[in-house]
Each structure stands twice: as C-alpha cells, then as structure tokens.
Amino acid sequence: MASTTRRRSSAADRRAALEKRILSVIEECLRGGVTYTELSVEQIAQAAGISRSTFYLYFRDKVDVLLRLSGSLKTESYAIAAAWRPTGPDGGVDGLARTYELTLRHYREHAALLAAINEVAAYDPLVREAWTADQDRFIDNLVTVLKEEQRAGRTPADIDPELAAKVMIQGGGQVIAQQVSNSDGSDDTVVARELARGYWYGVYRRPGSPTVD
CATH class of the missing domain: 1.10.10.60 (Homeodomain-like)
Structure with a gap:
C-alpha cells in the first residue's frame, strides 16, 4: 500500500x-x-x-492542456478572492481594492494564457463550460459572504444575494479582462479602487431602500 x-x-x-x-x-x-x-x-x-x-x-490533446492550465489559473485567483471578508483583518473598501489589485496582477502575469482561454472558449464548448463552471465557484462564495453580511445587519436585506453576486462576478470579471488586455497596467490601482468603491457602496454598504407608506 x-x-x-x-x-x-x-x-x-x-x-x-x-x-x-x-x-x-x-x-x-x-x-x-x-x-x-x-x-x-x-x-x-x-x-x-x-x-x-x-x-x-x-x-489527451491541446484542449486538455488548456483545461488544466485554466483550472490552475482560476484556483489561484479564487484563493485571492476568498481570502477577503468585509469585516476581516483586510476588510473594508480599501481591503477590497487591494484584492482587486492582486487579482489584476495575477491575471496580468498570465495575460497570454488568459487570452488563449478566451480565444479557444469562443469556439470550444468544453473550454467555455469549464471556464463558466469555475466562475460559479466565485459566485457561490460571494453569495455566502453577502448572506452573512445581511444576517449581521451590515448589508441591506432587500438586496438579492444571488443576483448581486452574479452581477459583481461577471461584471467585475469583464472589467478585469478588458483591463489586462487593453492597458499596460499603469492604472491598475485606479481601476481596482473604482471597482471596490462601486461594489462596496453599491452593494455591501448600500443605503437601505426607504419605506413606502
């Protein structure tokens, strides 16, 4: 044995x-x-x-290689995202900005691989489905965080955690992909800060909806 x-x-x-x-x-x-x-x-x-x-x-083939490599890429980025909590040691809007900046740095270091994944996902359903499935893990983690914040009374109860998480992950992912593809990285800190502020004040600490009599 x-x-x-x-x-x-x-x-x-x-x-x-x-x-x-x-x-x-x-x-x-x-x-x-x-x-x-x-x-x-x-x-x-x-x-x-x-x-x-x-x-x-x-x-098995080139696609198998890309699936393995994309899995490793997402595993590392998931570890970055999952380490942040709104009220954790590196919480708050500044901590969220640092998390986005680390994510941008991670993907920028592997920009060529990210471009290859997007290239092949456009015509190969296996790569596209694997990339999407990995995204679901990020959404599930964020749903858990938002529900914890709602139970603690820090995030408004009228926010739909599933919908908000989907918008944040998919929207943020598109911004990050475009930033890595189209920018030299000199403004990554600014982009990370704007992403963090938008989601922090728009979701995590959004003012509650007024009561209508």
Missing part, C-alpha cells in the same frame, strides 16, 4: 512539474505572437523538451 501511495505521489509530482514547464512554454510562445489555435502539439512538446508520446501520456 505504501509503495502504491509513493508511486501515485511521484506521478502527481511529475505531472505538476510538467504542467508548470508546459505553461511556461505556452506563455512564451503566445507572447511571441502565436495564437493557441496555431500552436501545435509538436511545437509544445519540442519547446518543453519532451516527445509527443510523453505529451500524450499526460494530456
């Missing part, structure tokens, strides 16, 4: 190391102007220093 466990652990370590190497290779190729659609398995394998047969030991 111990031997089997060690073999599984070793295989997982090799896969993780290979994924990291392939991510680096793919991002380098994409930064060079090659689209993910144009990038071949042969090019990826050669640049990563492995054979095609080794590539197929770990991945």
